[in-house]
Amino acid sequence: MVALVIAEHNDSALRPTMLNVIAAAAACSGEVHVLVAGEGCAAAAQDAATVEGVSKVLLAEGAQFAGGLAENIAAQVLAISGEYSHILAPATPFGKNILPRVAAKLDVSQVSEITRVVSADTFERPIYAGSAIATVRSKDAIKVITVRTTSFAAQGKSAAAAPIEASAPISVSTRARLVSKESLATDRPDLTAAKIVVAGGRGLASRENFEQQLAPLATKLHAAVGASRAAVDAGYAANDCQVGQTGKVVAPQLYIAVGISGAIQHLAGMKDSKVIVAINKDPDAPIFSIADYGLVGDLNEVLPQFTAGL
Structure with a gap:
């Protein structure tokens, strides 16, 4: 059995979370290949070749893969x-x-957001917003899987780089194209x-307060800034900051x-944090x-004191 990992990258390097996906792939199969598709992404392929457990990197370069266009990468x-x-x-x-798209074309059932590999055909994944864990066994010949990266330890780097092999880019007829x-x-x-991660919610009451209250704390801690869906929907923070079931899992x-x-x-998106x-x-x-530690009080009074005390 050989597992294929589809690499998410910025053309020059893999996204850090790919190390966790490769760890999950290694638990599924003894051999792991990584597909790096993009335009001018040879450096990302070289980065993938140095990850422990990767036995081969497939490099598909072409303008049709620019920006990670899903229709073309799926093809x-x-x-x-x-x-x-x-x-x-x-x-x-x-x-x-x-x-x-891949699962539909292969006529198989996708196994989504796995958190543990039990065996080559059996996986654990959260259901009901993480309130329960389901054990799923796939009978499909090809298992199509998305990985909840926070549940797997990141793979390390290998001293010996895996070989990089050119994968002939497909010619596409899709009308989808990257506009911007x-x-x-x-x-x-x-x-x-x-x-x-420093995350804010609806209690911050405004976009200005969100930025003025959270930014100093995040800067002091060298932290990323997150937000609840309520805060994003209210316009306090960008959609890219959303943490939760319909946002990012951290x-x-x-x-x-x-x-x-x-x-x-x-x-569901943050309860696996080490300290809350x-x-x-x-x-x-x-x-x-x-929460491991809770502080009851008006955030407008508490947060400046909390930040000043660091």
């Missing part, structure tokens, strides 16, 4: 899928955009890979929740049920 995966028993990608917007791509420039750590060393009540949908600190004026807020 590239399908072209080589017959050689693999498992096809894996991270449970990020990148993986969630590509793998359902906007990225937020920030000097803060990536939310899904950060060791410390598991940092330290998670500080400010003005977040702790709805089950939010807890909650600041909320409501002593009965659900967030306190999972």
Whole structure:
């Protein structure tokens, strides 16, 4: 059995979470190949070749893969899928955009957001917003899997690089094309890979307060900034900051929740954090049920004192 990992990258290097996906792939199969598809992404392929457990890197370069266009990358995966028993990608917007297309074309059932590999055909995954864990056995010849990266330890680097092999890029006839791509420039750590996350909720009351209260604390701690769905929907924070069942799943060393009540949908995205600190004026807020440390008080008074004391 050979597992294929679809790499998420920025053309020059793999995204840090890919090390966790490769760890999951190694648990599924004794041999792991990584597909790096993009335009001018040879450096990312070289980075993938140095990851422990990777036995081969397939490099598919072409303008049709620019920006990670899902329609074209899925077609590239399908072209080589017959050689693999498992096809894996991270449970990020990148993986969630590509793998359902692959599963549909292969006529197999996708196994989504696995948190543990029991055996080559059996996996654990959360259900009911993480309130329960289901054990799923797939009878499909090719297992198509998205990985909840926070549940797997990252693979290390290998002294010997795996061989890089050119994968003939498919010619596509899709009418989908990349029109534009906007990225937020920030000097803060990536939310899904950060060791410390400071997250704000609806209790911050405004976008201005969100930025003025959280930014100094995040800067002092060299932390990423997250937000609850309520805060994003209210316009306090960008959608890219959302943590939760319909946002990003994080598991940092330290998670500080400010003005977040702790709805089950939010807890599903951060409850695996190693240490959770909650600041909320409501002593009965659900967030306190999972917090390691809780502080009841008005965040407008407490947070400046908390920041100043660091």
